[in-house]
Amino acid sequence: GAVVSQHPSWVICKSGTSVKIECRSLDFQATTMFWYRQFPKQSLMLMATSNEGSKATYEQGVEKDKFLINHASLTLSTLTVTSAHPEDSSFYICSAPGAGRGYEQYFGPGTRLTVT
């Protein structure tokens, strides 16, 4: 299967600061990547679809000015949480589609964000 990496794996930041999370496809190109957020004991919620060379598409209720997404190349998408607050503390996971016809997605290992 396709390999997706994320960096950092965990981060602690102070309230009001910004944090950038990177998502890379290691052995394939991804014109589309997805960003999810998962709170404890809940399922994954899609935040936005990242599109290489164009603007991201955000899901309803997700603030695009707070969660900045940049898909700078065919292998890299970044999510920046701006002016983070404790309620932004969560597990952020990116994914990229596989090359098969089954529309499968491959997930990165996730980034645990804690805002103090």
Next chain:
Amino acid sequence: QKEVEQNSGPLSVPEGAIASLNCTYSDRGSQSFFWYRQYSGKSPELIMFIYSNGDKEDGRFTAQLNKASQYVSLLIRDSQPSDSATYLCAVTTSGTYKYIFGTGTRLKVLA
């Protein structure tokens, strides 16, 4: 609103038994169905996907799809303690990678 439902569990089965996990979905336009396994604190790992009615087998895992009844299930044969995890069902509609996830079923395999 498109929904995917799973029993949250926990579903407890003895080691060596068959674990049966179920998922129902509301959108009849759904076309591809996925099962992911997620260990605590980790990201989801793809187990298998199915898009045609019937059964699909991969090792100890069998996915079953019934579009008329709008459910998809996952059978795990010879369950092992290492299979203890949360199993997520995900569904996409035609021509899109956009997933709708169920809430997941927590499976406990007792040694």
